[in-house]
Amino acid sequence: MVTRSDLPLRVINSTPEAILKAKKRARRSFRQIRTENVFKRTLSIMGLVIIILVLGILLTLVVQSLPSIKALGLKYLWSKVWDPVQDIYGAWPFLLGTLLSSFLALIISIPFSIAVAIFLGEYHPKGWLPNFLKNTVELIAAVPSVIYGFWGLAVLVPIVRSFESSIGVEPVGVGIFSSSLILAVMIIPYAASLGRSMIHLVPSHLKEAAYGLGATRWEVIRSVVLPYTKSGLFAGILLSLGRALGETMAVTMVIGNTSLIPKSIFAPGNTMASVIANEFTEADKPVYLSALIELGLVLFLVTVVINLIGKKIIDRFTNE
Amino acid sequence: MESTVIKSRNFNASFGSNHVVKNVNIDIPRNHVIAVMGPSGCGKTTYLRCINRMHELIPGASSSGEMKLNDEDVYQMHPIFVRLKIGMVFQRPNPFPNLSIYDNVIAGYKLNGIKLPKAERDRIVEHSLTRVALWNEVKDSLNKKGSFLSGGQQQRLCIARAVAMEPEVLLFDEPTSALDPISTSTVEELFHELKVNYTLIIVTHNMQQAARVSDKTAFFFMGELVEYDDTKIMFTNPKDNRTQNYITGRFS
Numbered sequence: 391m392v393t394r395s396d397l398p399l400r401v402i403n404s405t406p407e408a409i410l411k412a413k414k415r416a417r418r419s420f421r422q423i424r425t426e427n428v429f430k431r432t433l434s435i436m437g438l439v440i441i442i443l444v445l446g447i448l449l450t451l452v453v454q455s456l457p458s459i460k461a462l463g464l465k466y467l468w469s470k471v472w473d474p475v476q477d478i479y480g481a482w483p484f485l486l487g488t489l490l491s492s493f494l495a496l497i498i499s500i501p502f503s504i505a506v507a508i509f510l511g512e513y514h515p516k517g518w519l520p521n522f523l524k525n526t527v528e529l530i531a532a533v534p535s536v537i538y539g540f541w542g543l544a545v546l547v548p549i550v551r552s553f554e555s556s557i558g559v560e561p562v563g564v565g566i567f568s569s570s571l572i573l574a575v576m577i578i579p580y581a582a583s584l585g586r587s588m589i590h591l592v593p594s595h596l597k598e599a600a601y602g603l604g605a606t607r608w609e610v611i612r613s614v615v616l617p618y619t620k621s622g623l624f625a626g627i628l629l630s631l632g633r634a635l636g637e638t639m640a641v642t643m644v645i646g647n648t649s650l651i652p653k654s655i656f657a658p659g660n661t662m663a664s665v666i667a668n669e670f671t672e673a674d675k676p677v678y679l680s681a682l683i684e685l686g687l688v689l690f691l692v693t694v695v696i697n698l699i700g701k702k703i704i705d706r707f708t709n710e
Numbered sequence: 711m712e713s714t715v716i717k718s719r720n721f722n723a724s725f726g727s728n729h730v731v732k733n734v735n736i737d738i739p740r741n742h743v744i745a746v747m748g749p750s751g752c753g754k755t756t757y758l759r760c761i762n763r764m765h766e767l768i769p770g771a772s773s774s775g776e777m778k779l780n781d782e783d784v785y786q787m788h789p790i791f792v793r794l795k796i797g798m799v800f801q802r803p804n805p806f807p808n809l810s811i812y813d814n815v816i817a818g819y820k821l822n823g824i825k826l827p828k829a830e831r832d833r834i835v836e837h838s839l840t841r842v843a844l845w846n847e848v849k850d851s852l853n854k855k856g857s858f859l860s861g862g863q864q865q866r867l868c869i870a871r872a873v874a875m876e877p878e879v880l881l882f883d884e885p886t887s888a889l890d891p892i893s894t895s896t897v898e899e900l901f902h903e904l905k906v907n908y909t910l911i912i913v914t915h916n917m918q919q920a921a922r923v924s925d926k927t928a929f930f931f932m933g934e935l936v937e938y939d940d941t942k943i944m945f946t947n948p949k950d951n952r953t954q955n956y957i958t959g960r961f962s
Contacts, residue, residue, distance in 0.1 A: 516769060595804040599868070601767060602798035603818035603875060604790045613821050617808045 448690065455684035461677050466684065472649040472665075474673070479681040481688065483651045487659035488689070491566050491641065492634040494655060495573030500627060502574075503581035507623070510582075511589025512615055513607070524586075531579040539643030542572045547644060554656055564646035565658040572640045577630035584629065588622030588707065589615055622707045628700035632693045638663040662689045715740045715879055715909045716761060721775035723753070723760050725768065730756045732933040733775075738879075738926075743901050743910045745924035745941065747917060749956065753933040758881050758913045762796035763789045779878070794822070796879040797872030802888050803864035805856030805871070812852040814867055815839060818875040838874040841907075842866040842900055862893020869900065873908075880904065882912040886919065898923050917957060921945050929953045 458466065462479055469480025506527055514520040543564075550571070551563035592615050600610045616623075646658020647668050660668070662685045673679040716738040723731035731753040738744050746754045759765040760773050763784065777784040784792050805814045815835045819826060826834070835852070839845040844866045848859070856867055865885060872880055886894040901910055901923045914920050920927050921941060928938040929952075937944065937953045948954045 593804075595800055595802050596806065598764065598767075598798075598800060599804040599806065599871075600817075600821055601764060602762070602793055602800070603821055603871065604794040605821040606790060609821045609823070613817075614806065 448687075451683060451687040451690060455680050455687050458677055458680035458684045462681065466681070467688070470651055474669070474675070474678045477675070477677065479677070481662070481681075481685055483649055484660050484662045484665050484685060485688075487566060487645070487652055488635055488661040488663070490652065490655060490659070491570045491573060491645070491661055492631060494566070494570035495577060495634045496627065496631055498570060498574035499578050499581070499630065503578045503626070503630070504585060504623065506578065506582040507585025507589055507626075508611060508615070511586040512592075512611055515590070524583075527579050527582050530575065535576065535637060535639040536643075538572050538576055539640035542568060542640060542644040546571055550656075559654065559656045562646065562656070562658055564644050565656050566645065566652050567655045569641045569645040569661070570655070572644055573634045573637055576637060576640065577633050580630035580633055581623070581626035584626035584704070585619070585623045588619040588626070591622075591708070592618045619707075621703050625700045625703035625707065628696055628703070632696040632700065635661075635696070636663055636689060636693050638667050642667045662686070713740050714738065715780060716911070717776070717778040717781075719776040719778075721757070721760065721773070721777055723756050723765055723771070723773040725756075726770045730933050731760065731773075734935045736928060736935060736938055738909060738911065740909050741905050741907075742925040743905050743912065743923055745920035745927045746911060746913045746930060747915065747920045747927060747956075748930035748936075750915065752930040754913045754928075754930045755883055757930065758883055758911060761879070761881055761911065762793050762798055764793070764798065790822075794818075794875055795877050796881060797875055797877035798881045799865070799868050799872055799883070799885050801884045803861055803868050805859070805864050805867050807855065807857045809856060810853045811848050811856050811859070811867060814856040815870050815874050817871055834874050838870040839867075841873050841904065842870045843896065843903075844870060860893070862889050862896055865889060865893065865897060866900070869897075869904075873904070877908065879909045879911065882910065884913055884915065887915070894919075917945075929956065931956070 458479065462469075466479060466481055467485065468482050469478075470482045471478050471480045472483055473479075506523065510520055510524055547563040547568055550565075550568045551561045554563070555561035596614050596618065597610050600614045605613065641661055642664035645660060645664050647660055647664065648658045649660055649665065650657075652659035666682050666686055666689075670679075670682055673682055714737045716736070718734050718736050721731065721734040721736075722729065730751075734757060746758060748754045756765060760777060761784070765771050765773060766789070773785075779787075779792070779795060784796075805811075806817055809817060812835055813820065815838050816826075816831055819831075819834075836845060836849075839848065844863060847863060848854075848867075851858075856864065859867060865888075869880075869885075886897050889897065898919065901912070904910055905925075912920075912923065924941045926939065927941045927944045929936045929944065929948075929950075931952050937948060937950045939949075944953065945957060948957060
C-alpha cells in the first residue's frame, strides 16, 4: 500500500506557491496509483467471482445429488429402468439417448463443418459470398434453441415421419433421429469456425512447397492442409460434441420424451438434459429430485472433460 | 551454340493496380546459372514466381506478355505441368514437417499421385540426395522427420525434392538468406554441379553471391530489367549507371 509520505515530494525552491504546487502534484500521482490499485483489485475480484460461481455450481450439484448417490449407488448409472412412481431410478436410458443423439449428430454434421472450414479457410477466404457464408454459419450459433425446436416440430418431424414410413419403421417422427438432425445443424458453427481459423494458420511456405511441386489445390488440401490441421479439426469436433451433449431445449421438443431404452435410432427417447428439463418441475420426492440432479452432475462432468480435452488440443496446436 | 530455355518478351506482372514487373525481355541459356539481383521491391522475386506460374496463386495477381519454355508458351500450358518442368526452392527451407526425409524427396510424386515401384523410388531418393550432397549425411536416417535436420540440410533436402522431379529449370528464391555462412557455401557449391543437368535461376539480394555463383546476371530496378549480361562484364564494366550505383553500394 502506498501512503502519501512515500511519494517524492521534492521541493527545489521553497516559496509557498512552489510547495503548494508540489503537494498538488503529489496528490495527483497518489490518486493515480490508488485508481490503478482499485482497478486491478476490481478485475481480480471479477475473475474470482466467476471461478467461485463455477465451483459453487459443481458443489451444489454434488451436495444435492448426495441423497440419490447414497440411496442408489453407482449402479444408478447402468440401471435400465426409470420409474419414479415405483421409486426406481436408472440413468442408462438417458445416457444411451444422449450418446446416440450426440454422436449421430456429430457424424451428420462433420462433412458440412469440414467442408465449410476448407471452403472458407483455403478455397475462398475473401469475397462477398464467403463473407455471407461465414456470417450465416455464425448466425446458426446465435439462433435461440427453442426456435430450432419449433422448426424441428413444424418441418423436420413430418419429413422424418414420412421417411420412416417409407423405410418401414413405425412412423413416429419425434425421436432420437429427429433430435440428431436438429443437433447436427446447431453444432456446425463450432467445428466450422475453429477449423477455418486452424486452416488459416497453415504456413503458406508449406502450401507453396506443394504447389511448387506441381500439386493441385485438392492435393495441397489433402497432403498439406489436412495433415497439418487434423488435431485442430479434431478439437473443433470435440467442442461441438460438448455442445451437442448438453443441448436441452431443441432436443426436448423433438425427442419424444419416453424413459424407455431406445430400440433404434428412430425410436423416441430422452437425453440427460431433456429428462431434467421435462421432469424437474414434477419431481415430488426428494430421491426423485436428487436423481435428476445427479444426472445433471454426470452431464456437467462429461462436458467439462470434453471441453478441457478440446482446449488442450487447441493450445498445443496454436503453440507449435 | 547455346540454346534458350526461358524466353520472355514484354512480360508484365502486377498485384492489383501495383505494377511490379515492367516489360521484361530476357533469354535464359540452357545449363547456366543466372543470378537475378536488385534492391528490395524491385520485382525480382515476382518475376521468378511468374516463370513457374506461382505468382497467380496470390489473390489479385495478374500478368501479361510472353513467357516461353523451349518455345512453348508457359501460360498456355497447364500450371501443374509448368511446375513439374520448372522446379522451385524457396527462401525458407520448407520440408514437409509430417513426412520423413525419404518421403520428402519423393513428395512430388506422391502429391501428383504417381505410383512407382519401390526400387524406382529408392533409386530416385538416393540419386536426388546424392545430387545435393546430402546422401552420406542422411542415408542412415531416411525415416526420420525432415524437420530434424539443420537449416542448411533442410534447404538441400528441398533442393533434392525439386531435383527428384527431374525438371529442366530450377528456380531459387533467395535460397541462402535464411542460412548460416557455412551452409550457404555448401549450397553455393551445389549450384556449379547442378548446372550440368539443369538451368538455374537464382534470385539474390547478395551481390557477392551473384558474382560467385552465376554465369550471367540480371539486374532489376523498380520493376525494370536494367541490365542483363555475363556476370564478369556486369561486375567489372556495367553499361547502365544504375547498375554501377548498385554494385558500388550507392543504394541497396
